[in-house]
């Protein structure tokens with residue numbers, strides 16, 4: 189088994205990590221973070237499970253990281269992502285696991301965000317000889333195929349010299365995340381939620397000569413957790429896409445690096461099936477947001493007076509040990525770690541860290 193230095197992995201090491209996951213039949217959870225507390229919880233969970241992990245920021249998560257009080261919200265989205273990346277670069281190696289640093293959905297309006305992150309990435313590369321992020325995502329699935337691939341090609345040309353990878357989206361992931369995505373239509377045919385293998389082939393033809401990329405293909409997956417029954421997961425779409433590229437380009441098995449968006453609330457057998465078709469990354473956000481908040485809600489419910497009084501008006505008991513934010517944020521982190529234990533288990537990546 190290949191071994192890597194612990195810490196943020198980029199370039200060749202990133203490719204090794206992806207290849208090992210696909211060959212080993214497992215995938216890494218990609219966790220949306222928005223604070224140092226959530227980043228640390230992900231690192232803790234990865235270390236505990238001896239598993240490698242993907243840390244990613246949406247534009248909203250990045251903005252929150254910089255502070256929602258920052259006047260220039262675009263600047264906050266850029267600097268928040270940079271700040272979270274620097275935090276992770278500094279700490280990840282000390283947790284003893286490999287970490288992929290990534291940014292989530294950028295639609296047409298957020299292309300300038302990705303370009304600004306690449307400005308920072310190029311400056312960082314000049315100084316340290318490696319990129320700031322392992323990869324970025326462009327989600328132009330709501331635009332024409334031509335615009336989608338033209339922009340992906342342009343951005344990948346900027347990223348390839350930095351040894352970065354690009355995640356693209358073909359077909360529309362249902363549900364909404366940070367205002368990006370489309371509404372689920374109840375009982376509509378939802379055929380736009382399924383990627384066509386021919387589109388994947390077109391993307392492969394266009395992008396593989398330029399650099400490394402991965403594909404978020406839609407197979408009925410949705411962002412968020414909804415009542416079951418609205419959309420049917422059809423992982424065979426992933427299998428058919430792999431088979432088409434294999435045939436057309438005479439490649440080895442599973443030439444595509446596939447990404448599963450909207451992993452929260454998915455049936456376990458569909459997760460396993462999707463991973464077997466070359467999914468190396470599964471995004472999980474909603475379930476972890478709930479785990480984090482659930483622990484805080486429980487603590488407040490059990491200790492209501494500590495959140496009303498600094499000192500109990502009847503017993504004179506001081507409540508500082510309860511309302512100190514570290515107390516309940518730690519409980520939130522621990523519950524997030526517990527939910528992540530399950531994710532590593534489901535994705536088969538527990539105990540599979542490549543870190544030395």
Ligand SMILES: [Zn+2]
Nearest residue numbers: 361449450471
């Ligand atoms: Zn997504």
